Amino acid sequence: MKHTYQVTGMTCSGCQYKVQHLLSQVENVMEATVDLTKSEVTVEMDKHIGTPTLQAALKDYPKYQLTDAPAISSAISGSMDEETKSWFETYKPIVLIFGYVFLVSVIAGSTVLGFDEMAAMRVFMAGFFLVFSFFKLLNLDGFADSYAMYDVVARKFKAWGYIYALIELGLGIAYAANLNPVITNLVTLVVMLVSIIGVLQSVLSKKTIQCACLGAVFNLPMSTVTIIEDGLMIVMSGVMLWML
Incomplete structure (x- = not known):
């Protein structure tokens, strides 16, 4: 009821x-x-x-x-x-961010000698984490409250929401500066694997929960889009570790 x-x-x-x-x-x-x-x-x-x-x-x-x-x-x-938005209207912020970051990464990976996949992925990861941490930091309290609704760690330790936003910022800077790629990718792999657990649980339970990926700025529903987003980071960090 x-x-x-x-x-x-x-x-x-x-x-x-x-x-x-x-x-x-x-x-x-x-x-x-x-x-x-x-x-x-x-x-x-x-x-x-x-x-x-x-x-x-x-x-x-x-x-x-x-x-x-x-x-x-x-x-x-x-x-x-009962009124529903179209898929694009709902996820327009993420689609636009992904498009911009993808375009910049393709440009960064294009060289006169060919396409540098490692450089392109590194720039994509830098852009992804910097942009997403920016929106989280605009309202850090709001993000922490939202994240605690579904993340397996934040549910028991709310401060993890604040720490997670700062980790994203740190990873964005590390990828942009190409600082210790092995450690940077390992941290990304572990953090995103933990993060996707709560996302999977929420999506599979079919509960209507707001996704905190863009902080408290945009009201985006938790869905397979969030799984793809986290999964992409896991795959890319794993591929970069393998290429190293």
Whole structure:
């Protein structure tokens, strides 16, 4: 069953992820989805949960006030949920970033003597990590809250979200400067292997969870696109280690 509630006090994506995370921890809650523009949260539960119980989940954050939504508001919300965006509209930020980084890497790998695959992959990895860490650092708290909703490490150790964003920045710089390629690729391989575990679990469970790959700036749903994104980093770091 699903119920929609109004939540006041949310001002940014970080608030959105915080409320989603807190309500998702309530017993018998299967999923909590926040619509920031409407200041509403839709809670899917396997048995009825009283409003006071959900309010209690937000008690440590007094600025978030949860109340029952008017019936008309719930009806409008339900009709809006049925409208779906096209695949490109949904993932446009990632498609554009991938396109730009891919183009730059192809240019970097093109030489008068032929195509340098190693240089192209190194530049791609540098661009990937620098751009993605940039968006995470724009709202580090929001990213950490979102990442803790599905990452296997961040769920138990929230600080890992902050550390992960800084690791991405460090890897981007290391690839750009070509610093110790063996260690850089080993770190990438290990970090991305750990990261993809939570992604796979979320996608296979078919729960609607926001992907934190671009931090709290864009509301992108977790899907096979996220798996491909992490998988590509794993494959490329493995290939570069083999070529070294």
